[in-house]
Amino acid sequence: MTAYHRPTDLDAALRLLADTGATVAAGCTDLFPATDRRALPGPVLDITAIPALRGIVATPEGLRLGATTTWTDVIRADLPPAFDMLKEAAREVGSVQIQTAGTLAGNLCNASPAADGVPCLLALDAGVELASTTGTRRLPLSAFLTGPRQTARRPDELLAAIHIPAAATAGRSRFLKLGARKYLVISIAMVAARIATDAGRVTQAAIAVGACSATARRLPDLERALTGAPATALAAHVTEDRIAPALSPIDDIRADAAYRTHAAAELVRRALTDLSPQEAAA
């Protein structure tokens, strides 16, 4: 029997992690399918009984999503429209049973290029809080994700929370995912877009594409083109040369690179069409 720890206290959890280098377990929707045996190898640190890691709360700087916040928690939470994209993504992560168990932090730490939470959280300017016995540090999500299945997390660190700055909670948002079928599908490409407007002009444009590069990416060229533009017909700003440089799609079993770029551009166009005011009125 391998050691299985289920502390209720965060400090105890951090000490265990430092002392044993245990595998962190949250919803286990990535962990268990990855082991073709009944048990996980080595000691396990189950973090789902730690109240300090749970829940979505407002902070002076914005919003804090605790590490063990599940997709279902997101769907049921009362959040501003900037989070609609995250809710849309949440409803498409696997199926209801996966959404009940799976956590946002698990999605980030697993660091799949196809993780649906990542583009949304990038477009919300998310930062991650990493805690260990030696203290706490913050990293922008973009710096946390260093490659496919690679993160900047040290083995003695726990991802304690995801932080969204108040400025990024403005605007409306949309998430679109392309897969080979409607449900239970790994994304070929997905797009998260958040647009804030004031007096008919775009004041913030945050657009991220997933599954089309080693880690999901924001689209700085397109965002620059959109910022300050009239808040109508937003999709007209989408051109391949404003998208392709940020991406480096791969050929794999689900799609080839050219198709992914084309699909990403089309998804961005559709998301921006949905976020253009005259479309909303129509």
Place this chain on the structure above:
Amino acid sequence: MAITLNINGRDYSIDADPQMPLLWAIREKAGLMGTKFGCGIAQCGACTVIVDGNAVRSCNTPVATAVGKSVRTIEGVSENNDHPVQVAWQDLTVPQCGYCQSGQIMSAVALLERTPEPSDNEIDKAMAGNICRCGTYPRIRAAIHKAAEMSKT
């Protein structure tokens, strides 16, 4: 390790590795065989049970996480197989081979408890995590509508 699990309102004292999948604790330790093992890797939904009101896949749920919660399995849906979902399932002869069906019923029960009158779209979304190799999906959808109808009166 000694673990107490509350399944269908009854406490079971079992001896299990805390990371044993809840599925095995239910089947092999508590002896309740209605919950099925399909894939064991969180892909099919045959092992669906309800924990504190939400559908989960028991094959990727460590048993330790279910301690202190209420677990419902197919055996606990009703005393006499007369829950509206079960009645509708029988009326419309939903199952074919039957293997996936206890998982289907648990997902349907969890859905109707939160959404008493689901639309086709809501049914499809809620049931997408339960695969049926026999393709009983149209009958499942019809039976959920029927169960919703019966529960109204």
